Amino acid sequence: MNAKSRFSIVLFGSPGSGKGTQAELIAKKYNLEHISTGDLFRNELANETELGLKAKSIMEQGHLCPDDITLNMLYQHIQKLEPDKGVILDGVPRTIQQAEMMQGVNFEHVIPVSIVIYLNVDREVVIQRMLKRAKLQNRADDTPETIEKRLENYEISTAPLKSYYAKKGILFEVQGMHSIDNTFKQICEIIDLQLKK
Numbered sequence: 001m002n003a004k005s006r007f008s009i010v011l012f013g014s015p016g017s018g019k020g021t022q023a024e025l026i027a028k029k030y031n032l033e034h035i036s037t038g039d040l041f042r043n044e045l046a047n048e049t050e051l052g053l054k055a056k057s058i059m060e061q062g063h064l065c066p067d068d069i070t071l072n073m074l075y076q077h078i079q080k081l082e083p084d085k086g087v088i089l090d091g092v093p094r095t096i097q098q099a100e101m102m103q104g105v106n107f108e109h110v111i112p113v114s115i116v117i118y119l120n121v122d123r124e125v126v127i128q129r130m131l132k133r134a135k136l137q138n139r140a141d142d143t144p145e146t147i148e149k150r151l152e153n154y155e156i157s158t159a160p161l162k163s164y165y166a167k168k169g170i171l172f173e174v175q176g177m178h179s180i181d182n183t184f185k186q187i188c189e190i191i192d193l194q195l196k197k
C-alpha cells in the first residue's frame with residue numbers, strides 16, 4: 001500500500017457533533033471510503049471477536065479504547081482498500097498519541113492526514129442530540145451517564161487535537177449548530193478549495 005498517495009480527511013468533533021452524518025454525505029459526494037472506528041469496534045463486538053470482547057466494557061463505560069488496538073484495527077481495515085481510494089476518517093484520531101502514531105511515531109505504518117475538519121457544536125446541543133439518538137438507535141453507550149463520561153473524555157483527550165492540527169496548518173473549522181445541509185455546504189467549500197490546490 002502506498003499510503004502517502006491517499007487523500008484523507010479527518011472529521012473531528014465531540015460525540016454527537018454530527019460526524020457520522022456528515023461523513024456519509026462527504027463519502028458519497030467525493031467517492032471516499034467512510035471509516036468510523038466506532039463502527040469498526042461495534043462490528044468486532046457484534047462478531048464477538050477477541051478484540052470486540054476486549055472493547056465491549058470499555059465502550060459501554062464511555063471510555064476510549066487503547067491507542068495501539070485502535071490504530072492496528074484501523075490499519076488492517078485501510079490495507080484492504082484500493083491503494084488510491086481516498087478516505088474520510090470519522091472518530092479517529094481521538095488522542096494526540098493516535099495522531100502521532102498515524103504519522104509513524106512509535107508505529108510502523110503511516111496513515112496520512114490531508115485535512116482536518118472540525119465540527120464545532122455547543123455542549124448543550126450535543127447532549128440533546130445524543131439523548132435523541134439513544135432513543136432512536138438504542139446505542140448502549142448513549143445513556144445519560146456515559147454521555148457525560150464521553151464528553152469528559154473528549155475534553156481531556158480529544159479536544160487538544162484542535163491546536164495540534166491548527167499548528168500544522170491543516171485544521172478547518174465548521175459551525176455544526178445549524179442544519180445538516182448548512183454544515184455540509186461549509187464542509188464542501190473547504191474540500192473543494194483543497195482539491196483545487
Ligand code: AMP
Pocket residue numbers: 015036037038039041058059062063064065066067070090091092093094098141150
Ligand atoms: P463513536 O461511535 O465514534 O462515538 O465510538 C464509540 C466508542 O468506540 C467510543 O466511545 C470508544 O469507546 C470507541 N472508539 C471509537 N473510536 C475510537 C478511537 N479512535 N480511539 C479510542 N476509542 C475509540
